[in-house]
Amino acid sequence: MAEYQKIEYRIGKDGKITETVIGASGASCTSTTSGIEDALGDVETQELLPEYYEGEENVTGTEQQSLKQQ
Template identity: 55%
Template sequence: MTEYQKIEYQIGKNGKIVEKVLNATGSNCIETTKEVEKSLGEIESQELLPEYYQEDESISISENQSLQQW
């Protein structure tokens, strides 16, 4: 399922651009902004939000347990 993502840009008086991706998990944020970043130029630094380390919703993990009584 495609998720809605919002990208915020802040442009400082010195010309520094800060990009923030909201509503994205895992590497989706990097993929979403890849083409825009190519147009903007060299990336000085990158800080990943906690959502980057969350699993994508499309990945499901299941665990099975069984209990035997003697």
């Protein structure tokens, strides 16, 4: 059975787009949104949520993600 995923987008007054993937873990978070990110613009920063690291041990560091609209 396929995993259900939800992508939430917030567009700030300054035009900055923030996306959050809900219901996904591991690399499926980033692979789910890669096509959309390519269409929207360049990724300026990325923050991976704890769900991204589920199942991995000794992972450190964080990144933030926001898109710069083309």
